[in-house]
Amino acid sequence: MPFPDIDPIAFAIGPFAIRWYALAYLLGVLLGAAYGYLLLRNERLWHRGAPPFPAKDIWDFAFWAMLSIVIGGRVGYVLFYNLPYYLQNPLEIINTLDGGMSYHGGMLGLMLAAILFTLSKKGNWLSSLDLLGAVATIGIFLGRVANYINAELYGAPTDLPWGVVFPTDPLQVARHPSQLYEAVLEGLLLFLVIRLATHVFYALRQPGLVAGIFAIGYALSRILVEFVRLPDVQLGYLYLGWVTMGQILSLPILLGGIVLVAYALTRPVNQLRP
Template identity: 85%
Template structure:
């Protein structure tokens, strides 16, 4: 099927251009903060009725979250995906116009910001990671849709009926729309799973459980989609031609998620249900 010709630039006023990708980051944080506000305000959802910080503080945290995502994402890309190039061209590290951002780096930056912010409020830092797990899927969904609009990070050639011919593909082959796969799995589906966990099974009452569920769900989804997503050109496939850097970076996230779920589920205090 042909690519829906969507202009990557959402708004252009003279020399000023605002791209859908930038709007995805902005609205991901705003909508995530709005949903986080609702979760924080509902005290009965939380461990001992105490969220990690006051609902009104979420807007202060949103500012730091945006910085953490951008800085962490850029640093992660430099370190994980193209370090030799940036060692030779250090001035390019701050040049984000090349689009080099790493989700795993952004996640680490966001986690660090949440822990430091929550500690400054004398809250439970594990619960703050649960909050991130509950809202991060919103940003992932918007970000992957923006990747699709940009016609980037597409998949391997395919014969499936929903294969897409991307305008940026020099070979002009029908390819897996891997961005949409990730939007559906890591964004929409994982949001629904966590929503059930938080509002039906009261998982936020077990600090670390929602964060663990998110980590496991994200890692498994990312590892699965990477089998049909093209690796970064400068890296290619690793370890004999079948593993990607995205899969390698997702393995510790999967392990960390399993540890968090086991830790949270085996604690005896505060049962999962009311």
């Protein structure tokens, strides 16, 4: 089917153009912070009734979250996806106009920011990672939809009826809309799974459990979608003709998620009444 006629530029003010991708980052942080505020305010959800930091502080953290996502995402892309080029052209590292952001790098930056922020508030840093796991799916969903609007990060050719002909594709063949696959799996579905865990099974009372569920769900979804998503041109397939950098970077996340879940389930369950 043809690609919908959506301009990647949301609006322009004189020579300054605001893209949907930038708005997705901003809206993802704002909506994530708003949802995080509701979670933090409901103290009965948390271990011993104590969230990682007061709900009112989420707006301070949102500022640091935005910076950490952008810096971490860019540094991750430079290191993981195109290091030889940037070693030869170091000034291009700060040029984000050509794109180039790594989700895995952004995740690491956000985790570091959450841990440091929470420690400064004398809270439980594992619970801060649980908070990230509960809200991060919102930003992932919006970011992947923005990737679709940008006609980037599309998948391999397909004969399936929902294949999309992207305007940026030089071959102009129907391809897997892998951005939407990720939006549904890593965004919508994982949000619902974690919402069930936090509000039905009170998983936030076992620090590390929600973060582990998120890590496992994200890693498995990303590894699965990578089978139909085209790898970055400069890297291609790394091993066996099908293994991608995205899959390799997702394996430590999967392992870390398993460790977190195993650790959380071996700790005493906080017996606050629902």
